[in-house]
Amino acid sequence: xxxxxxxxxxxxxxxxxxxxxxxxxxxxxxxxxxxxxxxxxxxxxxxxxxxxxxxxxxxxxxxxxxxxxxxxxxxxxxxxxxxxxxxxxxxxxxxxxxxxxxxxxxxxxxxxxxxxxxxxxxxxxxxxxxxxxxxxxxxxxxxxxxxxxxxxxxxxxxxxxxxxxxxxxxxxxxxxxxxxxxxxxxxxxxxxxxxxxxxxxxxxxxxxxxxxxxxxxxxxxxxxxxxxxxxxxxxxxxxxxxxxxxxxxxxxxxxxxxxxxxxxxxxxxxxxxxxxxxxxxxxxxxxxxxxxxxxxxxxxxxxxxxxxxxxxxxxxxxxxxxxxxxxxxxxxxxxxxxxxxxxxxxxxxxxxxxxxxxxxxxxxxxxxxxxxxxxxxxxxxxxxxxxxxxxxxxxxxxxxxxxxxxxxxxxxxxxxxxxxxxxxxxxxxxxxxxxxxxxxxxxxxxxxxxxxxxxxxxxxxxxxxxxxxxxxxxxxxxxxxxxxxxxxxxxxxxxxxxxxxxxxxxxxxxxxxxxxxxxxxxxxxxxxxxxxxxxxxxxxxxxxxxxxxxxxxxxxxxxxxxxxxxxxxxxxxxxxxxxxxxxxxx
Ligand code: ADP
Numbered sequence: 001x002x003x004x005x006x007x008x009x010x011x012x013x014x015x016x017x018x019x020x021x022x023x024x025x026x027x028x029x030x031x032x033x034x035x036x037x038x039x040x041x042x043x044x045x046x047x048x049x050x051x052x053x054x055x056x057x058x059x060x061x062x063x064x065x066x067x068x069x070x071x072x073x074x075x076x077x078x079x080x081x082x083x084x085x086x087x088x089x090x091x092x093x094x095x096x097x098x099x100x101x102x103x104x105x106x107x108x109x110x111x112x113x114x115x116x117x118x119x120x121x122x123x124x125x126x127x128x129x130x131x132x133x134x135x136x137x138x139x140x141x142x143x144x145x146x147x148x149x150x151x152x153x154x155x156x157x158x159x160x161x162x163x164x165x166x167x168x169x170x171x172x173x174x175x176x177x178x179x180x181x182x183x184x185x186x187x188x189x190x191x192x193x194x195x196x197x198x199x200x201x202x203x204x205x206x207x208x209x210x211x212x213x214x215x216x217x218x219x220x221x222x223x224x225x226x227x228x229x230x231x232x233x234x235x236x237x238x239x240x241x242x243x244x245x246x247x248x249x250x251x252x253x254x255x256x257x258x259x260x261x262x263x264x265x266x267x268x269x270x271x272x273x274x275x276x277x278x279x280x281x282x283x284x285x286x287x288x289x290x291x292x293x294x295x296x297x298x299x300x301x302x303x304x305x306x307x308x309x310x311x312x313x314x315x316x317x318x319x320x321x322x323x324x325x326x327x328x329x330x331x332x333x334x335x336x337x338x339x340x341x342x343x344x345x346x347x348x349x350x351x352x353x354x355x356x357x358x359x360x361x362x363x364x365x366x367x368x369x370x371x372x373x374x375x376x377x378x379x380x381x382x383x384x385x386x387x388x389x390x391x392x393x394x395x396x397x398x399x400x401x402x403x404x405x406x407x408x409x410x411x412x413x414x415x416x417x418x419x420x421x422x423x424x425x426x427x428x429x430x431x432x433x434x435x436x437x438x439x440x441x442x443x444x445x446x447x448x449x450x451x452x453x454x455x456x457x458x459x460x461x462x463x464x465x466x467x468x469x470x471x472x473x474x475x476x477x478x479x480x481x482x483x484x485x486x487x488x489x490x491x492x493x494x495x496x497x498x499x500x501x502x503x504x505x506x507x508x509x510x511x512x513x514x515x516x517x518x519x520x521x522x523x524x525x526x527x528x529x530x531x532x533x534x535x536x537x538x539x540x541x542x543x544x545x546x547x548x549x550x551x552x553x554x555x556x557x558x559x560x561x562x563x564x565x566x567x568x569x570x571x572x573x574x575x576x577x578x579x580x581x582x583x584x585x586x
Contacts, residue, residue, distance in 0.1 A: 058158035433578030490516030
């Protein structure tokens with residue numbers, strides 16, 4: 001995960017340096033170039049406006065009659081004074097730096113600066129191209145560093161005529177400092193170069209009079225002849241140019257980089273205005289944008305990484321949960337399987353125990369049983385011997401009577417034997433509606449030998465109506481036999497057992513009351529537990545009540561036992577009533 005993030009950040013850094021940074025830088029440099037275009041338009045317009053304002057001035061001044069008069073009478077003081085003051089007023093009113101009048105030899109005979117220390121009066125400007133041009137009758141124009149003032153100025157000159165004759169030349173000079181002053185507040189540097197690529201106007205004064213290209217000897221010579229600039233001040237300025245686009249270059253001037261855009265003025269003079277926007281702010285903006293971009297990219301990478309991490313974690317947690325659920329499900333189904341097996345096992349054990357319980361009851365009854373069988377057998381033997389004696393004596397009717405008694409005895413033994421067989425047999429019976437009457441009858445029949453052998457009287461009150469319950473005949477019989485057997489035991493073989501069938505809510509109750517010592521405290525809590533017995537070894541297995549309890553429960557009923565307030569114990573079997581009609585329909 002961390003490795004992945006590192007790789008992504010690495011790719012991001014490389015992408016920033018190789019792809020994003022150059023594009024961003026270029027974008028902001030081009031923006032600076034666009035800004036240059038606006039600056040160029042403003043600067044060009046302001047220069048053109050100034051030139052247009054000054055250009056007609058010399059013509060207008062030359063029209064004044066005082067000027068031609070003076071040129072014709074150059075020594076007349078009144079004319080000199082008058083012209084001087086005209087020129088001074090003109091200069092003041094149009095904000096020109098100088099207005100002056102020269103004769104055809106180029107010598108100044110009147111000037112706005114007449115009363116100044118560095119007056120133009122008496123100076124000769126024959127060498128200036130503007131003078132030459134005006135003397136030819138044209139409009140003279142020129143840019144130069146003033147030889148008298150040392151100030152840079154733009155000159156316009158016009159001839160002063162008398163008819164067709166040119167008497168002299170009037171010139172107007174204006175300085176350019178005011179432009180530069182305005183440019184200094186701009187964000188870009190402005191330079192204006194002449195046709196020789198010499199900077200004569202610049203917002204940075206250190207660049208003035210510097211040549212941006214090496215000057216040819218011919219150019220140098222012409223500058224010297226016209227005294228345009230003092231040659232010692234014209235030095236080279238190293239300018240490196242790398243094109244940015246069709247309109248702009250990256251210029252390196254004295255180790256500083258600029259986005260430079262130039263505009264060549266098509267009208268005279270053929271100047272080139274260049275706007276130089278420092279690249280620093282553009283680069284700074286690009287850097288700022290880059291930082292924002294990088295931060296956003298970084299946040300995205302980390303955000304995506306975080307989301308991925310979280311979803312991976314969620315998937316892991318989910319898988320873990322699923323695994324746990326599966327494990328738990330497996331464990332549960334294993335548990336269920338085990339329970340089912342245990343239940344099965346229990347059922348089998350219970351069946352075995354029921355059988356064991358029954359056999360134990362049979363065992364307890366065996367003494368009584370042997371008496372039950374021995375007595376009729378002894379009687380049968382006696383009746384048989386009697387019958388033989390009567391036959392020997394040919395007393396057939398007596399013999400027949402005895403044989404009839406034998407037959408009755410045999411029937412009786414067969415009945416006992418049938419009950420015992422039913423009781424001992426493993427029940428395969430289904431649970432359904434049964435009538436309690438035959439159940440009680442059979443249970444009493446099975447118990448009869450034991451009751452007879454003791455001094456117990458079983459008092460059974462038959463109900464008026466036939467009670468049908470949900471159960472199984474043989475198993476219910478077993479429960480009743482057990483209760484009778486316990487009752488006999490509890491009374492020590494002597495006393496009254498009361499057996500009743502009463503109607504209860506939704507069913508029937510078989511009640512068995514004895515008059516014994518009652519249920520002991522120990523037994524009251526544990527008597528339904530398997531193998532709990534208070535009886536002597538060999539007499540009780542402790543299974544009777546526990547098996548009976550389960551049998552009754554299987555029928556949806558309850559087996560309960562408590563002490564009777566008047567002494568002795570009461571046991572009850574509460575059973576759910578069954579629809580006897582369904583029994584009848586079977
Ligand atoms: P067993 O008869 O083999 O002892 P049972 O499960 O039938 O096993 O009875 C458990 C115990 O419950 C008896 O040992 C006895 O202590 C008590 N018990 C059962 N029936 C009675 C009763 N009618 N009166 C008093 N105690 C009884």
